[in-house]
Amino acid sequence: MSGEPLLKLENVTRSVLLPDDSELHILNGIDLTVSEGDHIAIVGRSGTGKSTLLNILGLLDRPTNGSLLWRGKDATRLSAKQAAHARGRDLGFVFQQFNLLPGRTALENVMAPLMYAGGRDFWNRRKLATESLERVGLGKRLDSMPQTLSGGEQQRVAIARALVRRPRVVLADEPTGALDVTTGRAVMDLLDSATVDSGAALITITHDSNVAALAREQLQLDGGRLHPLSEVAAR
Amino acid sequence: MKSLTRLGTGFVAALLEAWQELRIHKLRVLLSLVGVTIAVASLTTALAGAGMARQMMTESLESEGRPAMIVVYAYDPNSDAGPAGNDQIDEAFQKTIDRFKVEYTTMMGRSYDQKASAQGLSLDAEIMVVDPDYAPMHRLVVTDGRWLEAEDAQNLAPAAVVDHTFIKELGLEGQRLPLTVDLMSNGNTVSVTVIGTTKASSYGMGGKLWMLPATYEHWFGMQAPLNEVSYKLWVPIEGSEELAMHFGQQMQAELPGLTVDAHREDYLMWGADESLKMLTMVVAGIAIIILLLGSLSLLNVAMVTMKQRIREVGIRRSFGATTGRVFFSVMMESVVATAVAGGIGVLISVALVSNENLLNMVMATELDQMPAFPIGAAVLGMGVSIAVGALTGVLPALVAARVKIVDAIRV
Ligand SMILES: Nc1ncnc2c1ncn2[C@@H]1O[C@H](COP(=O)(O)OP(=O)(O)O)[C@@H](O)[C@H]1O
Ligand SMILES: [Mg+2]
Numbered sequence: 001m002s003g004e005p006l007l008k009l010e011n012v013t014r015s016v017l018l019p020d021d022s023e024l025h026i027l028n029g030i031d032l033t034v035s036e037g038d039h040i041a042i043v044g045r046s047g048t049g050k051s052t053l054l055n056i057l058g059l060l061d062r063p064t065n066g067s068l069l070w071r072g073k074d075a076t077r078l079s080a081k082q083a084a085h086a087r088g089r090d091l092g093f094v095f096q097q098f099n100l101l102p103g104r105t106a107l108e109n110v111m112a113p114l115m116y117a118g119g120r121d122f123w124n125r126r127k128l129a130t131e132s133l134e135r136v137g138l139g140k141r142l143d144s145m146p147q148t149l150s151g152g153e154q155q156r157v158a159i160a161r162a163l164v165r166r167p168r169v170v171l172a173d174e175p176t177g178a179l180d181v182t183t184g185r186a187v188m189d190l191l192d193s194a195t196v197d198s199g200a201a202l203i204t205i206t207h208d209s210n211v212a213a214l215a216r217e218q219l220q221l222d223g224g225r226l227h228p229l230s231e232v233a234a235r
Numbered sequence: 236m237k238s239l240t241r242l243g244t245g246f247v248a249a250l251l252e253a254w255q256e257l258r259i260h261k262l263r264v265l266l267s268l269v270g271v272t273i274a275v276a277s278l279t280t281a282l283a284g285a286g287m288a289r290q291m292m293t294e295s296l297e298s299e300g301r302p303a304m305i306v307v308y309a310y311d312p313n314s315d316a317g318p319a320g321n322d323q324i325d326e327a328f329q330k331t332i333d334r335f336k337v338e339y340t341t342m343m344g345r346s347y348d349q350k351a352s353a354q355g356l357s358l359d360a361e362i363m364v365v366d367p368d369y370a371p372m373h374r375l376v377v378t379d380g381r382w383l384e385a386e387d388a389q390n391l392a393p394a395a396v397v398d399h400t401f402i403k404e405l406g407l408e409g410q411r412l413p414l415t416v417d418l419m420s421n422g423n424t425v426s427v428t429v430i431g432t433t434k435a436s437s438y439g440m441g442g443k444l445w446m447l448p449a450t451y452e453h454w455f456g457m458q459a460p461l462n463e464v465s466y467k468l469w470v471p472i473e474g475s476e477e478l479a480m481h482f483g484q485q486m487q488a489e490l491p492g493l494t495v496d497a498h499r500e501d502y503l504m505w506g507a508d509e510s511l512k513m514l515t516m517v518v519a520g521i522a523i524i525i526l527l528l529g530s531l532s533l534l535n536v537a538m539v540t541m542k543q544r545i546r547e548v549g550i551r552r553s554f555g556a557t558t559g560r561v562f563f564s565v566m567m568e569s570v571v572a573t574a575v576a577g578g579i580g581v582l583i584s585v586a587l588v589s590n591e592n593l594l595n596m597v598m599a600t601e602l603d604q605m606p607a608f609p610i611g612a613a614v615l616g617m618g619v620s621i622a623v624g625a626l627t628g629v630l631p632a633l634v635a636a637r638v639k640i641v642d643a644i645r646v
Pocket of ligand 1: 016017018024026044045046047048049050051052053
């Protein structure tokens with residue numbers, strides 16, 4: 001394990017131009033370091049910019065200002081293509097709405113990321129995807145369509161899909177947001193153990209403090225900045 | 236090397252993705268593809284049919300002489316008799332030929348007074364007195380036996396080649412060559428050896444029989460002088476009219492007292508026949524309109540499903556799809572679809588055109604030989620399908636490639 005952090009954000013800001021030409025400052029100076037194996041929870045009220053931050057961490061969006069290092073390299077300088085390859089190789093996403101591809105079976109959904117891998121991963125995609133689904137306990141539902149699966153099962157398919165290329169970082173945006181408490185708990189346990197097994201860093205966004213409590217490091221997004229959770233509580 | 240394999244797997248993967256997407260929208264895609272299939276089938280059929288008709292027409296027209304053919308004859312302006320032959324004219328012709336160095340030439344003598352008979356059957360034969368070059372000059376193909384050679388003039392029995400009608404009328408079908416038939420004129424009977432046969436000619440009623448001038452002269456010349464004699468030259472089309480004029484003048488100089496006529500006479504003399512081309516173009520034009528309508532409905536399906544697709548593209552981008560790849564996959568959907576539809580269309584066309592009964596009905600004749608399906612028409616049909624697919628695919632592909640990931644996946 002190298003000492004180099006996977007992601008390093010310094011004073012990252014993000015603002016968007018609203019239709020009335022005024023600027024909306026969503027993030028006002030984020031400092032964050034993510035190293036291999038980290039489990040970080042980010043909590044915050046709705047609309048505080050959690051998803052915006054996650055998109056920047058996942059190389060889906062770019063900061064307006066500040067520095068973002070991806071494995072030691074200036075991520076703002078990555079070309080769209082390089083960013084796409086980095087996402088495919090090293091990043092996995094789990095979304096609140098599961099975001100499974102409609103009309104495709106569970107297996108096809110999990111194979112989908114392998115369609116962008118080269119060589120062995122591509123040719124072995126069926127085997128790899130099957131194994132990944134077995135690991136989340138869905139080995140018997142390979143050919144099920146998303147709409148025939150329960151919410152918890154759909155999210156497990158999404159987790160299998162996020163992990164199938166063995167990413168270094170898994171980014172989960174309110175993964176339990178659409179699930180009941182018990183199912184959500186089970187899904188979180190699964191995400192937690194699966195990333196511990198693979199050694200991937202896990203960043204979970206949530207507004208549920210119980211979910212956040214699972215992570216070793218808890219941060220709160222407030223006013224466009226990150227604060228340690230305890231500090232906020234003390235304020 | 237690594238980037239090359241990457242490109243390879245990328246290509247395969249894009250095709251697979253395209254196929255999956257088509258599978259999901261089966262019914263809608265299928266409906267819009269019916270139009271493409273019909274259009275490609277009619278386009279291919281029109282082109283194949285025209286190609287085959289042209290080939291058959293050319294074959295039949297060329298049996299009258301391949302372009303450019305110059306016909307030469309000499310006659311006595313003070314007599315009512317048609318152009319006749321004699322040694323003097325023949326000599327003048329040979330002399331002029333040598334001067335102009337024409338490679339392919341033949342005499343064209345005809346005799347209508349002969350009756351052919353064998354096994355008690357008989358027919359009025361059309362006797363053609365020609366040189367060996369006659370066959371290549373008229374695309375005459377011997378289907379059985381062989382064509383006449385200069386040496387045949389020395390044979391002890393007169394050698395001849397006959398057409399299939401001749402054989403059929405005399406009830407000699409299926410018999411092995413050489414065959415013997417009797418030719419009668421003015422009470423004189425000569426046995427002729429048939430050394431080769433050709434297929435039935437597409438025009439003319441009776442059977443035809445070809446023999447060399449020397450043969451005719453030796454066996455029949457006395458009793459039945461030829462009814463008419465002319466000569467033919469096969470020359471390059473370029474400059475053939477001028478050549479005919481100069482040739483006529485030179486030969487005229489050799490034959491004082493006679494009038495020599497030399498002019499071009501072949502089916503391309505007045506330029507190519509454009510009627511077939513027009514018909515082909517009209518059918519092809521209609522087919523292309525159907526094709527555009529079919530592809531328009533394909534485009535419609537693609538655009539209607541685009542809203543859902545945008546989210547899907549965003550999801551795919553999140554796990555590593557590049558914009559190039561998204562563009563290619565979406566475009567391939569349409570290409571794969573039209574290629575399959577067009578392939579089916581081409582197969583339908585081949586089945587239609589290769590159907591013997593149907594073809595005989597359309598052409599209103601019995602063809603002795605099925606013309607082959609022109610490969611060019613099939614290739615063109617496939618090419619057009621793929622091109623239309625690519626064209627219809629560009630718009631949705633552009634929309635898909637411009638999707639902003641963050642907007643697409645925002646809940
Ligand atoms: N592209 C954008 N244009 C306009 N407003 C945006 C855009 N992206 C995010 N926002 C706004 O920024 C705020 C933060 O959004 P988001 O990151 O989705 O919050 P969260 O995930 O914490 O609920 C919201 O008020 C949202 O409406
Ligand atoms: Mg959010």
